Amino acid sequence: MNVIETNGITKSFGKQQVLKGISFSVKKGEIFTLLGENGAGKSTLINILTTLSKPSGGFAKVFDHDLQQDPDQIRHLISLNSQSITLDDEFTGYQNLRLIAKLLGITNIKGRIDSVSTSLNLTEFINNKVSTYSGGMKRRLDIAASLSADTDLLFLDEPSTGVDPKNRLEIWKIIKELRDQGKTIFLTTQYLDEADRLSDRIAFIHDGKISLIGTPQQLKQQAHHRQQIMVPQASIKLASQALAAKGINFNIHEQAIELDEANLQLALKTLLTADIMINETTPIDLTLEEVFLNATTEDPEE
Ligand SMILES: Nc1ncnc2c1ncn2[C@@H]1O[C@H](COP(=O)(O)OP(=O)(O)OP(=O)(O)O)[C@@H](O)[C@H]1O
Ligand SMILES: [Mg+2]
Structure with missing residues (x-):
């Protein structure tokens, strides 16, 4: 009711x-x-x-x-x-x-x-x-x-x-x-x-x-815009090179590759093609503060 x-x-x-x-x-x-x-x-x-x-x-x-x-x-x-x-x-x-x-x-x-x-x-x-x-x-x-x-x-x-x-x-x-x-x-x-x-x-x-x-x-x-990909530590360098060669934006944080959800499919494909093992892919939980900031920040292109 x-x-x-x-x-x-x-x-x-x-x-x-x-x-x-x-x-x-x-x-x-x-x-x-x-x-x-x-x-x-x-x-x-x-x-x-x-x-x-x-x-x-x-x-x-x-x-x-x-x-x-x-x-x-x-x-x-x-x-x-x-x-x-x-x-x-x-x-x-x-x-x-x-x-x-x-x-x-x-x-x-x-x-x-x-x-x-x-x-x-x-x-x-x-x-x-x-x-x-x-x-x-x-x-x-x-x-x-x-x-x-x-x-x-x-x-x-x-x-x-x-x-x-x-x-x-x-x-x-x-x-x-x-x-x-x-x-x-x-x-x-x-x-x-x-x-x-x-x-x-x-x-x-x-x-x-x-x-x-x-x-x-x-x-x-709802605001899962970022994903992280876990690869074996020994492959991080190779993975970074493969993603950079495809022009994908990412950053490395505590041995995980973090990137926008929109780039996830392309990144996975790129890593598999380069024979890099993927251990896990998980969404990054935002804090309420990040959600709030995303919702209140004006889109500069609007
Ligand atoms: N009686 C009024 N006459 C003119 N403008 C008003 C009046 N009441 C509110 N406003 C304007 O409306 C807007 C919203 O005010 P409001 O008090 O609802 O905000 P608020 O979200 O409660 O903010 P706060 O967290 O500071 O309490 C403000 O720009 C305020 O100046
Ligand atoms: Mg008020």
Whole structure:
């Protein structure tokens, strides 16, 4: 079942077209990550999907409700942890959470606050003023506030930006626990390792479009552009000469011949013709970072 479906979403601010036709769907119970550089349009898309801003064009459904026609229905079914922290510094953590719980009309306020503050490790300083919190503590309190409504769909806009590594691991753990409870998480990040470690699926947003989408594993495999050929060590020199004579681009790395996938057939044929034994041919796994760079680097010939 799809919790979110978008079709051709566009958004312009004046003459600047930030989103140029975004289509994807998010399945129930997955951690779906929108990965993109600063200014790629992640928050713009989150604002649209959470009904805070209207798209310039296209359609979207959240829990089968049309974004344009039923925004009020959608608002009751989602929570948003926005990129800028929305806490009152002069209140304690507890007072902030109580205010939000009251606004949401939650009945068992104390029970709910105890539950969210325990799961985010906030109990120790929940009665201190927020002005005394560190950035990571504030971020966790802000996430706790967005969990108050206990909705099945949660939008987290860069939840770990500005958070130290230890607290980031805590936040990842909480996000996974929420997913394991059956909630759907729509996350944005500019951190590749975060997307890789946390996501069930990742969508790269670049130049206003989704340039790649898939599981972290699929994305890494999808981009198998390089192959390596293993030959006996004694044949490396001869192999290099044979490939160079055919004008094939390659490089030698740790006794393997590495080359573009497009040249693989010709290279194998060349080596066999030169009577060189081939031990193994394997695709080279790219890191998510390399996939990301490939997807975001403009083709100079375009
Ligand atoms: N309300 C607005 N008015 C004008 N331009 C806007 C507005 N909101 C966003 N933009 C522009 O749209 C582009 C995308 O911004 P957005 O905040 O969606 O990026 P982002 O991917 O969330 O970046 P970051 O990682 O820095 O949070 C930017 O060029 C930004 O200046
Ligand atoms: Mg943003």
